[in-house]
Amino acid sequence: xxxxxxxxxxxxxxxxxxxxxxxxxxxxxxxxxxxxxxxxxxxxxxxxxxxxxxxxxxxxxxxxxxxxxxxxxxxxxxxxxxxxxxxxxxxxxxxxxxxxxxxxxxxxxxxxxxxxxxxxxxxxxxxxxx
Amino acid sequence: xxxxxxxxxxxxxxxxxxxxxxxxxxxxxxxxxxxxxxxxxxxxxxxxxxxxxxxxxxxxxxxxxxxxxxxxxxxxxxxxxxxxxxxxxxxxxxxxxxxxxxxxxxxxxxxxxxxxxxxxxx
Numbered sequence: 001x002x003x004x005x006x007x008x009x010x011x012x013x014x015x016x017x018x019x020x021x022x023x024x025x026x027x028x029x030x031x032x033x034x035x036x037x038x039x040x041x042x043x044x045x046x047x048x049x050x051x052x053x054x055x056x057x058x059x060x061x062x063x064x065x066x067x068x069x070x071x072x073x074x075x076x077x078x079x080x081x082x083x084x085x086x087x088x089x090x091x092x093x094x095x096x097x098x099x100x101x102x103x104x105x106x107x108x109x110x111x112x113x114x115x116x117x118x119x120x121x122x123x124x125x126x127x128x129x130x
Numbered sequence: 131x132x133x134x135x136x137x138x139x140x141x142x143x144x145x146x147x148x149x150x151x152x153x154x155x156x157x158x159x160x161x162x163x164x165x166x167x168x169x170x171x172x173x174x175x176x177x178x179x180x181x182x183x184x185x186x187x188x189x190x191x192x193x194x195x196x197x198x199x200x201x202x203x204x205x206x207x208x209x210x211x212x213x214x215x216x217x218x219x220x221x222x223x224x225x226x227x228x229x230x231x232x233x234x235x236x237x238x239x240x241x242x243x244x245x246x247x248x249x250x251x252x
Contacts, residue, residue: 040154041150041154080157115158116158116161116165119250120248127250130252
């Protein structure tokens with residue numbers, strides 16, 4: 001089965017990204033495919049390269065970035081939701097004349113159409129974080 | 131309830147101000163329509179407040195959803211459903227709503243959900 005995942009909850013304040021990570025790991029273990037993870041609403045903060053929890057706490061965004069790299073999963077952050085909340089890539093930082101950018105390597109900013117597309121092209125789209 | 135032909139159902143369960151859920155859900159509806167999908171909207175819970183007239187979101191520094199709601203016909207989004215029960219629970223009646231809606235009872239809400247392959251819940 002080909003799954004896509006939508007995550008609406010931010011790291012630390014919401015369990016969504018963690019639950020979704022467990023789901024993705026279980027699905028991959030059983031031979032399913034995760035083609036895209038789309039981050040929307042406060043879920044966009046999972047795309048930050050700067051998430052820095054204490055050592056005895058899980059860094060869920062970093063775990064997502066690793067899992068995606070190892071399994072060829074596309075991590076997409078909604079650009080409109082992200083820029084409003086201060087998550088920028090180099091291009092957007094230039095566009096808005098900001099001194100720095102903070103999106104993690106392997107995560108891309110794109111439009112909401114990618115979420116619609118994930119729903120249409122995957123067998124199932126599973127949402128976490130309402 | 132009229133025969134439903136839409137591809138995509140977006141459920142709105144949050145108030146128009148206080149959080150960004152309502153605006154971000156509407157964004158998805160508009161993008162879905164721009165991608166050629168037939169989109170229907172279902173308002174439930176506190177989401178029914180999005181349909182009220184005479185909102186003043188600017189008094190709390192927000193944009194609200196009224197302007198986006200008014201753009202719906204331009205995106206060919208014309209099927210707006212609202213839960214009768216959720217309206218009644220909040221002491222609201224259909225004549226207080228600024229948009230033309232189909233009121234659904236609980237059974238019709240279930241049928242609407244079942245008739246859609248794609249449901250986004252906000």
